[in-house]
Amino acid sequence: MLTGFKRIVRSGWEKFARDKSSSGAALFTMVIVLSVVAALYCFQGASSFFVSSLQESVDISAYIADTASSEDIEKLEASVKALPEVKQAEFISKEEALERFVNDHKNDEVILQSLEVLGQNPLSASLNIKARGSEHYPAIAEFLEDPSLSSVVSFVDYRDRARIIERLEKLADGIRGAALFFIVFAGLIGVLVAFNTTRLTIYSSRDEVEVMRLVGAGNWYIRGPFLMQGVVVGVFATLIVLLFMFPAAMFLGVRVSSFVPGFDLFQFFASNIVWILLLQLGVGIGLGVFSALIAIRKYLKV
Amino acid sequence: MILFKEVTKIYAPERPAVDNVSFGVEPGEFTSLVGKSGSGKTTLLKLFLREEFPTAGQVMFGEQNVHEIPDVRLPEFRRKVGMVFQDYKLLQYKTAYENVAYVMEVMGAKEEDIERDVMEVLDIVGLEDQAEQYPYQLSGGEKQRVAIARSLIHRPDIIIADEPTGNLDPYHTKDIVALLVKINELGTTVILATHNKDVINKLGKRVLTLEDGKLIRDEKRGRFML
Structure with a gap:
């Protein structure tokens, strides 16, 4: 069981590494989607901090x-x-x-x-x-x-400050809504690109699939590596985004604190790294596996 | 035992690919299927491997109707068969060793068993020194030997060779046929589909002759007569 799983993982990695152009396209799109997710998470943190510090002063x-x-x-x-x-x-x-x-x-x-x-x-x-x-x-x-x-x-x-808080909350809600819309839009593009990547890989692996079928490979042994390719795209995209987010948080921290006094973006990023990592992995792997599943159901007959 | 009972396969109604064909192959037998291109040889093999379903008739393997095997048990059935193709179907990015080992990996074998069995079977086909070569580094005959090694590695009951010498020169053709005969002598049933007259005539084994989807001749020690 474990040996079989290891082989599926290895085979998925080989597919990812072999089809560099299509894997690269899927990875690039996934990096954009996950960057927006991470930016939205940080924006949510900054706006909550700003609103609550204003509320504290009221x-x-x-x-x-x-x-x-x-x-x-x-x-x-x-x-x-x-x-x-x-x-x-x-x-x-x-x-x-x-x-x-x-x-x-x-x-x-x-x-x-x-x-x-x-x-x-x-x-x-x-x-x-x-x-x-x-x-x-x-x-x-x-x-x-x-x-x-x-x-x-x-x-x-009291009344004047109440209006300011209300407006700020509405503005933050508006920005969050727009960012969510962008995430859904970028997510759809991500699914489409990852779907096409899997489709191309299925096409280029048709001989391999035929041989696997004829030697009696089980359904999941044939399908697993394609799903694993989606997982690899998600994991790599997460790592790339996190790698870029650290210096970006450091660089943008000063600018953000001039808009939101007292808010340390880098500190926020570092202290929420586990949540951000889990969120990124969830979205990245989820989108990668989801699109691979659709492509497999449509194009991989076993 | 393999048994084809009044099997018909129709793709286009005006010209059946296989037309009411019946024959049986005993365990350990060497049987050649001959006929011109389009005579129905490959369709018969696909029907046996359950890549195709018959329009009428039954294909039996032992007591089991091949086309009634549930999907979940199909891999188990296919593990009893080894396939050799005209175009070898080797994975270009894997070495000879890896191409053969791949079958055992698919079946969930342990690494140490894979290492032992692959080297043993490469030895049988005379490629123990070429184990680390990629397909593009091998000649046509050597590629087909790797393909035969791959078909043998999981110790199948039957080897089906579909035009295995189609891309080979006479020297390598003789070589590959000798290898198939050797495998048969070790107890494995071999079904060889070919339209190579010389191969059939030198073999002196059972020959089934197909023409336009019909079985027109079944001879114990047959010759190529078309």
Whole structure:
């Protein structure tokens, strides 16, 4: 059994190595398909990182009216914390807000002098709220903007950033959709080229197949090497793509991090290498074997 | 025993390729099929190997109707037969050794058995020194010897040789026929399809003569008479 399998593998490799031009064409197309798959995987990683870092930076600030009593503020804080959508809520008093503002602008003389000229604290107390997910912010904003709270909450700061996140998510979805379409399109071309490669190999191996049939080779001993040729194309295409992806990730890493601050493409690629390898092998071998199977069923009568 | 019972094969209705042919071949017998090109020799061989199905009649191998063998058992049946072709059908990218070994590989033999048996059979056909030569490095006669070695390697019950001397000069023809006779003397049934008059006349073995798909003569020690 194992000996038979080894011979099928060896024979598949021999077919791949012998028909250099058709194997080369199949390999080239498969490399393109797998490159797009790998690029899409990295794009998915970068866009998820970008969106989640934006989501992390999002919060809702409910500015408290100066007329609000401390009891009203405590009630508001308690009721906000009780909302299931809320992950965290932090009250910042007028004094703390001023302290943070001064600290943030300690090197800006003009602002510090302006504060001195005012002679009073112009900042409002606020309740900074983080939701459990970006989808919960509208519900929290709606709660804070309720007319019953208008005597406590003077202003809610959230909507502008929500729109940006929404647009970014839509843009990322659009790019992912286009890339998927391209993968399907390139995959179809890959199947077509691999199918023709197997067909040509079957044609050029017709004497061999005839001899195999007449000496009593089993069906899978005859068909196996052609399938194995598809596997070899998939495996080689995967290795070539991975070989090129490492320097490409290193080279493009700096450019990508200027678009997505904090995202290290090379690090992402290196830490996801096993998944990328499995994905590439799955797609590469899957397409290679699938197209070989169609060609065998159509052209290889045993 | 091989038995053809009233076998007919029709490709074109106006001219059957094989027309109601009946004969039997005993184990260990040397039988020649003679006839002009298109007389039905190759079709008969293809019918026996189940490459073709008869329009009427039966082809038996022992108790088994060849055309009723299930597809999954067809390889097992074909392993009982060794084939020799006019154009040798050697794989050009394999050496003489590899061409012969290939049959045993297909049958799942172990490497050590392959090595022993291939050298033994190359020795029988007198090519033990040419084992590492590729087909393009061999003469026509040597290529046919490799083909015969390949047909012998799995110890078949029957060897079917379809015009094995068709591409050979008289010297090599004599050589190959002598080899087939030697194989037959070792107990293997040989069916030789040919239209070489000299070969048949010198053999002095059974001759079946075909004409336009019909079996017109069956002689124990026949001559080529067409």
